[in-house]
Amino acid sequence: MVLRMGGCRCGNVKFSVGGAPSRIGICHCTDCRQESGSAFTYFGVWPAGQFKSYGQTKEHEGRQFCPKCGSRLFALDDTEAEIKLGSLEDAPTGLVPTYELWIKRREPWFRPLDGAEQFDEDRA
Secondary structure, three states, X not given: OOEXXXXXXXXXXXXXXXXXXXXXXXXXXXXXXXXXOOOOEEEEEEEHHHEEEEOXXXXXXXXXXXXXXXXXXXEEOOXXXXXXXXXXXXXXXXXXXXXXXXXXXXXXXXXXXXXXXXOOOOOO
């Protein structure tokens, strides 16, 4: 089983996730754009039981971040862990998005990903 490690910029928060993700996507919605400070967010979703975190985080609207450096890291619920894939230690990750969300907000210079399912807003 593949074990991936990640964490925040300052090292205050670390996490691990094991196995293959349930899904990998890119989101162009306004919330993701504002939270990331970028044109989109690249994320992977794993079953919650495959995720462990170490260190103190703070939460804003269900999303966890490091209170020291502000790195946005993950969102958790009872069933899933959604990881910001840019926070993984090893790059490139080899994790390829299979879908894009909120493409109606995608920048016109950003071409649709080959082979990725496209959703005007959230997945159905």
